[in-house]
Amino acid sequence: MAWVDKKYTLYKSENFEEYMKALGVGFFLRKIGNNVSPTVFLVKKGDWYEFHTESTFKTTILKFKLGEEFEEETMDGRVVKTTMTLDGNTLNQVQKTDKKSTISREFSDTECKVICTYGDVVSTRWYKV
Ligand code: DKA
Numbered sequence: 001m002a003w004v005d006k007k008y009t010l011y012k013s014e015n016f017e018e019y020m021k022a023l024g025v026g027f028f029l030r031k032i033g034n035n036v037s038p039t040v041f042l043v044k045k046g047d048w049y050e051f052h053t054e055s056t057f058k059t060t061i062l063k064f065k066l067g068e069e070f071e072e073e074t075m076d077g078r079v080v081k082t083t084m085t086l087d088g089n090t091l092n093q094v095q096k097t098d099k100k101s102t103i104s105r106e107f108s109d110t111e112c113k114v115i116c117t118y119g120d121v122v123s124t125r126w127y128k129v
Contacts, residue, residue, distance in 0.1 A: 010037040013125045019121050023076065091104070093105075097118075114127065
């Protein structure tokens with residue numbers, strides 16, 4: 001996994017406004033969400049992983065073991081039960097909510113493609129090293 005520890009920064013985003021609206025994110029936070037370019041990276045510490053999201057708005061670190069449910073506080077302040085799994089170079093984040101709620105991140109050496117799904121709303125976001 002050559003992409004572990006590598007930092008990826010957002011450079012393109014599609015339909016993120018609609019995705020945030022579907023999640024119930026309010027107007028001002030959506031403006032911030034649309035204007036920040038977060039940097040993300042995964043750290044591996046034995047069986048434990050940390051997924052870091054850094055931005056001028058907020059920095060979050062998700063600490064988890066693959067396949068084990070944990071409590072996540074999302075960037076917009078919701079608290080959900082989340083499970084992370086790794087399928088090849090794709091890190092899949094499944095959040096237990098009233099609708100299907102997933103964030104998949106497919107890493108290559110130079111890019112990370114993120115697909116955020118909530119119900120039938122999908123946003124695709126592209127990050128690069
Ligand atoms: C990403 O990693 C997207 C993560 C989803 C964030 C949901 C809510 C953000 C509200 C500011 O690119």
